[in-house]
Amino acid sequence: MKRSGFVCAALLVIAAGVTGCAENPTAQSTVPATTSWKNAPAVATSTATKAAETAAAAAAQVAVDPSFLKFDKMSAKLTAEHELQIMSQLPKLKEAKVITLRGYCYKKDIGNAKSAALARAINVEKFLIKQGISKKKMNRRFNIEDAEHAVRIEIGN
Known part of the structure; x- marks a missing residue:
């Protein structure tokens, strides 16, 4: 998978989260209100990292x-x-x-x-x-x- 695919996947994850909040105004955020952006969880980064690891594992299997x-x-x-x-x-x-x-x-x-x-x-x-x-x-x-x-x-x- 190319790097642009990782970015698109990360954006879709973020967009889904934002859309979910807009449709359900009573939904509570899992991130406390006191969390700053500096300390916020890196959801997109971890998703991209997992996707990269999966792609690497797939490449290793293909490269028998x-x-x-x-x-x-x-x-x-x-x-x-x-x-x-x-x-x-x-x-x-x-x-x-x-x-x-x-x-x-x-x-x-x-x-x-x-x-x-x-x-x-x-x-x-x-x-x-x-x-x-x-x-x-x-x-x-x-x-x-x-x-x-x-x-x-x-x-x-």
């Missing part, structure tokens, strides 16, 4: 194989989840002698599947270079036969 980065069918852009998956492997990648980045794009889903598969592999390569991994030890491959939209990071020694 951190070397396999799944992409949306029409995308070659790295997401924050992809970057986390790559960062979890960074020590192994820095020690590797050869890294193969195999881009996947199913030819029955996309017109120019080869270009899309290689674009995904190139974006992963660019991110790895920013992390200090030499371009000399990386090579790119593509697969347009399997029904996948992904990049597999293969470590060879």
Whole structure:
């Protein structure tokens, strides 16, 4: 979930609380009247924090194989989840002698599947270079036969 989703969820929670007070004027506030804004409970922050923890747990479950980065069918852009998956492997990648980045794009889903598969592999390569991994030890491959939209990071020694 993106950060804007957290903000929207927090605003909805706050709006629901305000609307509830307006519809029921006799409802009592759970915050004492003497509480200042400085000491008020952080409802939106805790809601956003819980949502972030839930998203992180979901990402951890999805990333059972951190070397396999799944992409949306029409995308070659790295997401924050992809970057986390790559960062979890960074020590192994820095020690590797050869890294193969195999881009996947199913030819029955996309017109120019080869270009899309290689674009995904190139974006992963660019991110790895920013992390200090030499371009000399990386090579790119593509697969347009399997029904996948992904990049597999293969470590060879």
